Amino acid sequence: MDTLDTTFAALADPTRRAILSMLLEDDMAVTDVAEPFEMSLAAVSKHLMILQKAGLISQEKRGRVKWCKLEPDAMKDASVWMQSFGQFEAINLDAFEAFLSAELSSEG
Amino acid sequence: MDTLDTTFAALADPTRRAILSMLLEDDMAVTDVAEPFEMSLAAVSKHLMILQKAGLISQEKRGRVKWCKLEPDAMKDASVWMQSFGQFEAINLDAFEAFLSAELSSEG
């Protein structure tokens, strides 16, 4: 299972991206995640499954409530992959990292 | 048409990602793009259409040959969107843009 496949596929749906944005604020219960969407709870539950399988969220059941938590690290591989394209075409990663450390040290 | 939808969907297929990687090297004719894949030319042609509609490549016909060119800027929105989830020091865009200007000015 290529993780880039599942990551990009998970991100290709606007409902799922909206859910991720919501979770950026705070962890949420499934029912609360579903509330703003004009679709059934079951549909949102499926979206959450897809996000979980992609590793983009984790879910923990406490009592009868299942809490959803953003797992932003799961975006890293996809982000790095994209980085080799884009306006990053000419990027020299080593140089960029050196630049970043220079920035950090000068910012004190 | 949400461009994030089409961008992420386009990137969710391994064949299309492979094509983009190939085009990173150089512009290519449709037939040459198709050559390494174990699928019909028509199938690859469809993939190229999807990439083009997502803006990730452009295609220009010269004679009977259609040339495919990577259009990396089309990844920018998606990249920025992902970046809002943080954690990725390495692709901090502000820093990256500063890096690019520094690169440009030093290259003369």
Next chain:
DNA sequence: CCCATATTCAACCAATTGGTTGACCATTGC
């Protein structure tokens, strides 16, 4: 215990996706 709440499961459906094949159109070169 019993009801309400929280969530998933299962069956189903329409639309989309990723592939095939064969016909078709455009261009090039002998």
Next chain:
DNA sequence: GCAATGGTCAACCAATTGGTTGAATATGGG
């Protein structure tokens, strides 16, 4: 002119996707 080359179109197919509904499961509270 005509055959070969480059590429798309159209019809088709199986698998997947994103949604529905109704039933099922688990938990919590009076």
